[in-house]
Amino acid sequence: MRIPEDVRKDIPLTQEVIYFDNTATSLTPIPVVKAMDEYYLKYRANVHRGVHKLSQMATHKYEESRKTVADFIGAKFEEIVFTKNTSESLNLVALGLEWKKGDRIVTTPYEHHSDLLPWQRVARKYGAKLEIIEGDDEGNLDLSDAEKKIKGAKLVAVQHVSNALGVIHEVEEIGKMAKEEGAIFVVDAAQSVGHMEVDVRKIHADFLAFSGHKGPLGPTGIGVLYINEEMFDIFEPPLIGGGTIEDVDLCCYKLTAPPERYEAGTPNIGGAIGLAAGIKYIEKIGLDKIEKQEHELVKRTTEGLTELEIPWYGPRNLKKHAGVVSFNVPPLHPHDVAAILDEHNIMVRSGHHCALPVMKRLGINGTVRASFHVYNSIEEVETFLGVMEELVKSLR
Ligand SMILES: Cc1ncc(COP(=O)(O)O)c(C=O)c1O
Known part of the structure; x- marks a missing residue:
């Protein structure tokens, strides 16, 4: 593929405007629109809920999309949960973990509000302590300060790339520090996935969040929460109901296995299919x-x-x-x-x-x-x- 000429041909809007707002959301290539069109026009049905062939087809494509996402970031199939966007994914992490007074959460001064407010709320509600790694005005983190602050922390939340300053943070090194301390490592990958290699194992992520509509060239309304399988036992689904159970009585319920455990209600099926098409397009380039x-x-x-x-x-x-x-x-x-x-x-x-x-x-x-x-x-x-x-x- 010739860069950028051949990609531009697939994105009609590039012929009309100079679009330099990709951090907010990206433009959509024709193959992504076509994949979603196909779902809406040819096999529009709900997933996991029907024996009829349209539902079977929708389920197959939806789960195939999950596999595409998993392979793209080096995760296992069951570790991928579809959400609405990065903000929702990060909020779910904060809501689904157990907190107690004095728990320490370490983050950076450069976070997007979506990777700051959820931790501030945990601090306020449960008496956890929020600590900020030192850094300079260019956005570079002081890694020796990170090492000090991460000691004894419960959770470390760091953005991979800053949407305000463009700085790429050393998530691999910070992830290693978090692991050595037994801390949960959360990565806001909203501005890196689709723009650069992101491998959840390499960066030691326990949770990683991104949106389909940014780097991966997918539609709006679909996001991803990667959950390291080691977290399954301690991470409660904040939302439960349809699709999340193995058994229910009037008194009580038993949750089903991940990833369904974490996806309550009808998901954004067309969105997941569009996201997978975006990722395939990225892989082709x-x-x-x-x-x-x-x-x-x-x-x-x-x-x-x-x-x-x-x-x-x-x-x-x-x-x-x-x-x-x-x-x-x-x-x-x-x-x-x-x-x-x-x-x-x-x-x-x-x-x-x-x-x-x-x-x-x-x-x-x-x-x-x-x-x-x-x-x-x-x-x-x-x-x-x-x-x-x-x-x-x-x-x-
Ligand atoms: C670094 C970062 N985190 C989180 C978000 C939130 O993404 P969304 O609005 O898709 O939830 C953004 C959006 O710009 C972002 O740049």
Whole structure:
């Protein structure tokens, strides 16, 4: 496959706009839409609930999708639970574990609200203690501080890639520290899966969360919670009911085995099928090619912004910088910059990116964020830099 030309052909919207808002959600390739169309038009039925052939077919495709997800991140079939999105997955972890006063939860200063609020609530409700690993303004974590804080912790929750700063965190090293301490290791992989290799065993994850609609090029409304099988005995399903049981009497119930134990009610069947199609599409391109393309785009973007003296955030070491570039054009408000870019058909996100503690730490009210996927081109970056140059000139 030629990158990005052949991918762009599969994504009609790339011909209409410059889409640099991939951190929020990605564009959808035709094969993903077709896979979902096929479900809705040819075998639309519920799963695990019928002997008729449509239900059999839907069940087969749904479970085949689970296998695709499992293989993609190095997990076992039964360790994959379909959810709504990363936020739901992370909340489920916090709700399904048992907590007591004094339990220590360790996280980072760069987390998305979805990997911070659930732990804050646990701390408030049960008297657990939330501890934050030290780090610098570029988003680099102090690993020796991580080692100190992780000692005796019950749970360590870390994002793989920051959606606000683009920094790639050392999840493998941190996971190892957590394992050595017997702590539960939770990874927010919302911005890494689909953009770079993620192997749950390699990074020692006990739980890992991601959304279908971002890196994996799937639809919205489908997410994944990976649950290491070693957690099955201590992780209670926060939601129970239809589909989660082996037996029920009026007095009581017996839960069924995972993964069904963790999926109450009718799941997002078309979404899971679309997600698997997205993953297959990613595999066809190759994660190495995706990473390489995004790296080129980040390199040119940061180089161009530096030339224009536009401050950008995140690590200067571009090996640690994923395909997300946050910047500001003082004295303009980030929303005004985004609106100007929109006039030129360039879609970026502006605001606090659900990472208010990061913004407060940097003393800013938000950033403009250009975020990439494999279908973005260097030509698009040049167009973007051209608009930025004109904008900067108009301000000086
Ligand atoms: C790092 C990170 N975690 C969690 C989320 C939440 O993802 P979702 O909105 O799909 O639940 C996001 C979304 O941008 C994210 O970037």
